Amino acid sequence: MSELAGRVVIVTGAARGLGRDYARNFAREGAHVVVADIKGAEGAAADAASAGGKAIAVDVDITDKASIRAMMDRTMEAFGRLDVLVNNAGLWRGLAQAGLLECPDEMWDAAWKVNVNGTLFCCQAAYPLMKQNGWGRIINVSSVASAGGGDSYGITKNAVEHMTSGLARPLGEHGITVNCIAPGISAFEGAKGQIPGFERIVAGAAIKRVGNTRDLFGAIRFLCSEDASWVTGQTLHIDGGANAR
Template sequence: MGVTGLGLEGKAVIVTGAAQGIGRAFAMAFAAEGARVLAADIACCKDTCALVEAAGGTCVTTALDVTDAASCRAMAQAAQDAFGAVDVLVNNAAFFAALKRAPFMELDEDDWDKAMNVNTKGVWQVSRAVVPLMKAQGGSIINIASATVFSGSPHWMHYVASKGAVIAISRVMAKELGPDNMRVNVIAPGFTLTEASFGHIEDARNYGVGRAALCRNAEAEDITGGALYLASKLSGFMTGQTLVIDDGKQFI
């Protein structure tokens, strides 16, 4: 455990949206570094925890509705009960696969509201519930946005707008939490092959590959190194920044 020497052994890490995809990969990666993980999602992440524990890691789980303040507080209490304090928060939960794509003139208003409530308000709700558990020792908050913020993605304005707001609020959080030695950064993944993308995009494995410098789409594990870096001592003077992990699509 902790073979990379990132200093994450024994750290307490919360990962939201950890039931599958990138969130599950985050949980697995932190556990492999010796961190203790709380995996949260709309339903308990028993399968994720089973995988973590089978690999020799430590994981607890709880249900979480990021749009509900009481649910966020209950999740924070579960983390306090399990770990006493929290060192790293990964705000990964998002509404994506069920969104209906359409020209912005025709977008469904309910979809717009759901994207904003989960993807943007959810980051705020979870963060304000967890920050009191980080203040004493400081820590790292990693908010997950999307590379579509920079490229623009036609027929997906609701999703792009919600993820652009994640970057904006992260900069505010970085300024407000810096005096307490809490860092706030953003990862903006490009298109990543997960259960959600395979269910949402036709021929997902080849989607947009023509614009990829590395000639392939990302797997969930390709995103985890950025999170480990932002949680570790290696990025100790980095805050308010956005790390784009998108195999070069932004400059092609």
Template sequence: MSEIRFDGQVAIVTGAGGGLGRAHALALAARGAKVVVNDLGRAEAVVAEIRAAGGEAMASTASVSDRAAVAAMVAAVMDRWGRIDILINNAGILRDKSFAKTPPEAFEAVIDVHLRGAWTCSQAVWEIMRDQGYGRILMTTSSSGLYGNFGQANYSAAKLAQVGLMNTLAIEGEKHGIRVNALAPAATTQMTEALLPPGTAELLAPEKVSPGALFLVSGDAPTKTILTAGAGVFALARIEETPGIALGPEASPEDVAQAWNSLTAQAIDTPVRAAWAQTAKFIAMAGGGSAS
């Protein structure tokens, strides 16, 4: 297999002043990408690292949820390099508390950075990628969003919302050469170090996640895929659906209860491509037409 390279490509990595973002930025630069290091406080230090290693980089201190600041960042990148090929939505914060004790401002802050930030940055580069006929966008989801985690209701909601955003952008971007994926990392970062078991910091170094990130933004990347990664281990997470049981248009709650064991015993069916495909399946199973 040929080496994955990013020569001539321009990548924006948000939250790249440390942790996962820094690791992604350094790895992209090492493989030829020109990198925009976006971070509120430590962007210049990472830019200096990239330049010291012979790479090209520029710093941005734009807040990812500030539409005007993100637009200015994108304009500056286009003025300097004339294209944007890759966006890694990595910026994030934690405001952990149990659901009952989470104040509204802690919910809003997390949603603002993780979800609104991913939306704003993705929308800012979308037309550029569409006009180029090429683009790669990577969301950063989390096992907390996929499976839940005590004390992280706000974070979990924001992270799973990024999967929903990925799903639709992958569909809308397909004919324009834009592929959109999500990475669910397990890594020691400033955000997570207090949550991880002692002695695992080196094993869960952010650099061990970056190979998955780089593959998901490469030319041969899949689309609409969730890759989980940590400690050099990689796995796929999927949203899947069983074939289903047709109980009839007049089905009662008791009918659903009676069929429950049969439903839970079913093997997973093929993944549902989009919302309309599920509707078509239901219509076909109910005898109202074809799902094709």
């Protein structure tokens, strides 16, 4: 039986894309999944439930603390506990193209509010629930773009990695680990058209292909397992060696 069976898991940004796949994979392993997104997560929740576990859809705006509080309340009402939080919701479309000197203010603000504030606010709201059971796993989501840091997106993801390291000590004393995955370009609709230099980036990696949810969920499963109970504050780069020397 999977170690994830019966675990209560929140995945944010799970209406579509990678988050939707994570939710389905958790459910397939028997977890109870809160499929959370700013709106329209019902289809993804039905998809997850059909894969095996229990799943509910919850609307949440991770930039709004009251909305996050409501998501936690709904989680407790439905499942009575919280074991795992995957902070997957993020803004990236259009951001990688915006150089620092030209980045429109509203784009910069939105990137920080969702990618940085949203990730931190969800950690802040989740940890008291995990603390009740003396056990928890938080998985933050960075990106291969964090290494460059030359665009607003990469800088927000760099901040998520820094935040992950900074949360490890205060959470560790409550039996909660916090780690980060930093995916390379991974399968999603329209990848080629939406990422500048797509072909060059893929060709420049040590393993020349785009990632898939098996690559990413495998790492998440490990970080949620007892095998990883002494791993915290780390960022795991899952990108085919995109920045290997």
